[in-house]
Amino acid sequence: MSDPQQDLGITESKEHSPGEWYAELVQKAGLADYAPMGGFIVTRPRGYALWEGIQDHLDGWFKDTGVQNSYFPMFIPESYLEREKEIVEGFDPEVAWVTEAGNDELDERLAVRPTSESIITPFMSQWIRSHRDLPMRLNQWCSVVRWEATDTKPFFRTKEFLWQEGHTAHRDGESAWEETMLRLEQYRRLHEEVLAIPVLEGRKPEHDKFPGAETTTAVQSLMPDGKSLQAATSHYLGDGFAEAFDVTYVDEDENEHVAHTASWGLSWRALGGMVMTHSDDQGLVLPPAIAPEQVVVVPIWQEDTQEEVLDYAAELAAELDEAGLRVELDDRDGRNPGFKFNEWELNGVPLRIEIGPNEVEDEEATLVHRPDGESIVETRDEIAETVEDHLDTVYAKLYAAAEDELEENVREAESRNELLGTIGQHGGYVKTAWCGEEGCETEIKDEIAAEIVMVPLDEDEGPIDDTCAICGDDATETAYFAKSY
Amino acid sequence: MSDPQQDLGITESKEHSPGEWYAELVQKAGLADYAPMGGFIVTRPRGYALWEGIQDHLDGWFKDTGVQNSYFPMFIPESYLEREKEIVEGFDPEVAWVTEAGNDELDERLAVRPTSESIITPFMSQWIRSHRDLPMRLNQWCSVVRWEATDTKPFFRTKEFLWQEGHTAHRDGESAWEETMLRLEQYRRLHEEVLAIPVLEGRKPEHDKFPGAETTTAVQSLMPDGKSLQAATSHYLGDGFAEAFDVTYVDEDENEHVAHTASWGLSWRALGGMVMTHSDDQGLVLPPAIAPEQVVVVPIWQEDTQEEVLDYAAELAAELDEAGLRVELDDRDGRNPGFKFNEWELNGVPLRIEIGPNEVEDEEATLVHRPDGESIVETRDEIAETVEDHLDTVYAKLYAAAEDELEENVREAESRNELLGTIGQHGGYVKTAWCGEEGCETEIKDEIAAEIVMVPLDEDEGPIDDTCAICGDDATETAYFAKSY
Structure with a gap:
């Protein structure tokens, strides 16, 4: 940070080199750095604060429910991982193993958790005896490791990532399914209300479910490069895991029943998606609900106006602070206003308030919206309320832009060629009638690396056409094809 | 939980079998369970809520400073761990190694972090360029792994444990030392104000410092079995780590200087210490600041009084909730009051409010303190204020009892035999003049497994006697001997 003038500019372009732009942004804005081991990152304070913001919202909703x-x-332990055969088949190639500890070889290899069903479910089996113990809803905030050999992209693709994983047990399938839907809804709400990102909700196709799940649901958000991001999944596990790990309970009828379970998780991909969606070539753009600083007050003075401007700005900032807003007063000497504007734009502060001699004289304040630079002069009275209104407006602008983008980028295709052409030309989502066979997806995948990211949640909803756009056989459902992270 | 009558009683005695009592308490109160791998535990919701309470307090103080x-x-990576030779020598025998991942052998072994100086300091070296970047104060809440081959004791001795680790860089030794002291002070404050446990503050002897540290300071608390518990340490690292990892900055004089660093951590041992200190043969006893439920309202009714009693109790509970107190209304049917009392005592709720027909008629409430069963009738008016006063009283009772215990158990000894005899008979701390040689500690260790847990913080404070109580050579400082966890 010793030569900050030089550090402030993002040299890459979001439009022309989105990958390089994202990598540069994440580092310049102080969100993350690359660790010495490929696939790992270091989450710096400005990045971690965003994760804490996500945690605060979601954890509150979890506890309320x-x-x-x-x-x-x-x-x-490896033997635990092996108890649910689909889990072990699904995750085995991605597991990191501890084999030595305290100078000794271990008798049994220990997996660094890729997900915790196989350690949590056996304990549920011990703790659950009666229907009165149900539903049991456990969650943990932690990191998990999946050894995928791909290029590192902070918050999108890392071998270790932060997430929460919820694991719940229920009396019956209906209750477990309601849980699955409740969490999916909370993930949607986080995206929409906090991150200002609209999502599509859907199921994964049969062949792409979570290992061992009956139904995997997920939220999909559209990234500016036209790819789909899946930041959260909610799995209905039926009674498969409960059978494998012996989770049973005695019901009111005094008979023993097998429980039904669900699991659901959201990772720091949601953070990466938010950064990528809203930010621009000036730096971060953050939705007000999650911005560590929501407002920055920048006094602009000459020597003869210094005292009155600084006093006025400080009082205004204090009033916003009192009203519970997260506000910074940037009264640093030795940095000119232009530098400060650039720095706070890089940091993504949603609202800048400029105070100069004119504002002092007219008892006003000049408010500038981060996403588009719109500048509005407002009266000084009831400034906290005014600022809250503007923050709402900033949120609305971000959400509307993302919503327009999503709406424009869900298209339909009636044939294999139209599907390939549409994704090739526009990216985004292409809806098409599908026969349900994995082979048809593979064809598209091989050709343009697009896949079926989801099918509609409602299993009764029919396909948009009678025949599969790819093979021409009878269609059974509608598939959403997209390139995806 | 299906046969709760049976589960409520603690069968072991705190006085006669403290180890077994603690193990039973932790499981019956739902704090933790033993994991399948020796040395690991599962932290259950009632245990994790206590950890979240500790986090809330400490994290707020950290951010304020x-x-x-x-x-x-x-x-x-192993090569990073090796860059600071004392770190690698100090931790090598306790490290768990990842050697295989994604079906391949790794080229370089990866240590599961036993502490993070050797990964954090190299990044500080990258991020710090100018004096304007200092002080840099980073913290993480995470788990670490140390492969110690001892019996598992939940929260006291586990191979994986939760903690926070703070790592800071400063312009000079003075600033790094102030940091070391500030964090030690916050650990003391957490123990005293939140956990209701008085502590001794001290330095570790030279031969028992954190590997690579110039000074290791710690808080010591006295456990009811006479052993000392060290739940938090704060290390002044001087410029050793900064030299090893090249943490330099350009000062105002435009010359490059080596930074000075500090690190400081508090683990879930603080949680274990709190549980062990205050709890009794009826179950948990929790200080009000950290109790997930501070007050439980138990209505006691017959059929003819049910409605009035339940209404009165519900209103009272709602009023406490409104006042920001953490309150539970236990209006369960099908459980008698005696069962409820036992259950909430097991769970450690500091204050129970009993509401029967008499309380309703007289517009009163009967308040019962958890630690000693003291029962006081209070008027219904301004009940929230009254309850807050009683919670303060409960805290004061817990702290006073722990303080008396500590004061009674700091003794002095003038000879080897007196030292051995005093610790053997009473446990606790024994202050003695010491020559500074590790050999004298080893003698005592070999004999009765007591060690020097600390020496006074103030290095200028002289020894309490002229000659070492063990070898008779000139004494240089005062040593606090104790058995320790």
Whole structure:
């Protein structure tokens, strides 16, 4: 930070080189750095504060709906992982193994958790005896490791990532399914209300479900490069895991029943998606609900106006602080206003308030919106209320832009060629009638690396056409094809 | 939980079998369970809520004093661990190693972090260029792994444990030392104000410092079995780590200087210490500042009084809730009051409010303090204020009892035999003049497994006697001997 003038500019272009732009933005804005081991990142304070913002919102909603936090060991014995065969097949190639500890070889390898079903479910089996113990809703905030050999992209693709994983047990399938939907809804709400990102909700196709799940649901958000991002999934596990790990309970009828379970998780991909969606070539753009600083007050003075301008700005900032807004007063000497504007734009502060001699004289304040630079002069009276209104407007601008983008980028295709052409030309989502066979997806994948990111949640909803756009066989459902992260 | 009558009683005695009592308490009160791998535990919701309470307090104080949270990778390449030779020598025998991942052998072993100096300091070296970047204060809440081969004791001795680790860089030694002391002070404050546990503050002897540290300071608390518990340490690292990892900055004089660093951590041992200190044969006893439920309202009714009693109790509970107190209304049917009393005592709720027909008629409430069963009838008016006063009283009772215990158990000894005899008979701390040689500690360790847990913080404070109580040579300082966790 010793030569900040030089550090402030993002040299890459979001439009022309989105990958390089994102990598540069994440580093210049102090969100993250690359660790010495490929695939790992260091989350710096400005990045971690955003994750804490996500945690605050989501954790509150979880607790309001009966979830209890807990913490399970980061290691899972290999024999535990093997008890649910689909889990072991699904995750085995991605597992990091501890084989030596305390100068000894271990008798049994320990997996660094890729997800915790296989250590949490056996404990649920111990703790649950009666229907009165149900539903049991556990969650943990932790990191998990999946050894995928791809290029590192901070918050999008890393071998270790932060997430929350919820694991719940229920009396019956209906209750477990309601849980699955409740969490999906909370993930949608986080995206929309906090991150200002509209989402599509859907199911994964049969062949792409979470290992062992009956139904995997997810939220999909459209990234500016036309790819789909899946930041959260909610799995209905039926009674498969409960059978494998012996989670049973005695019901009011005094008979033993097998429980039904669900699991659901949101990772720091949501953070990456937010950064990528709203930010621009000047730097970060943050929705007000999650911005560590919501407002920055920048006094602009000459020597003869210094005292009155600084006093006025300080009082205004104090009033906003009192009203519960997250406000910074940037009264640094030795930095000119232009430098300060650039720095706070890089940091993504949603609203800048400029105070110069004119504002002091007219008892006003000049408010500038981060996303588009719109500048509005407002009276000084009831400034906290005024600022809250402007923050709402900033949120509305961000959401509307993302919504327009999404709406423009859901298209339909009736044939294999139209599908390939549409995704190739526009990116985004292409809806098409599909026969349900993985082979048809593979064809498209091989050709342009697009896949079926989801099918509609409602299983009764028919396909948009009678025949599969790819093979021409009878269509059974509608598939949303997209390139995806 | 299906046969709760049976589960409520603690069968072991705190006085006669403290180890077994603690293990039973932790499980019956739902704080933790033993994991399948020796040395690991599962932290259940009631235990994790206590950890969240500790986090809330400490994290707020950290942020108020310039600390920023961040997150570094859980793995550290072996070559990084080796860059500070004392770190590698100090931790090598306790490290768990990832050697295989994604079906391949790794080229370089990755340590599961035992502590993160050797991954955090190299990044500080990258991020710090100018004196304007200092002080840099980073913290992370995470788990670490130390492969110690001892019996598992939840929160006291586990191979994986939760903690926070703070890492800070400063312009000079004075600033790094002030940081070391500030954090030690916050750990003392957490123990005293939140956990209701008085502590001794001291330095570790030279031969028992954190590997690479110039000075290691710590808080010591006395456990009811006479052993000392060290739940938090704060290390002054001088410029050793900064030299090893090249943390330099350009000062106002435009010359390059080596920074000075500090690191400081508090683990879930603080949670274990709190549980062990205050709890009794009826179950948990929790200080009000950290109790997930501070007050439980238990209505006691017959059929003919049910409605009035329940209404009165519900209103009272609502009023407490409104006042910001954490309150539960236990209006469960099908559980008698005696069962409820036992259950809430097991769970450690500091204050119980009993509401029967008499209380309704007289517009009163009967308040019962958890730690000693003292029962006081109070008027219904301004009940929230009354309850807050009683919670303060409960805290004061807990703290006073722990303080008396500590004061009674700091003794002095003038000879080897008196030292051995006093610790053997009473446990607790024994102050003695010491020559500074590790050999004298080893003698005592070999005999009765007591060690020097601390020496006074103030290095100028002389020894309490002229000659070492053990070897008779000239004494240089005062040593506090104790058995320790």
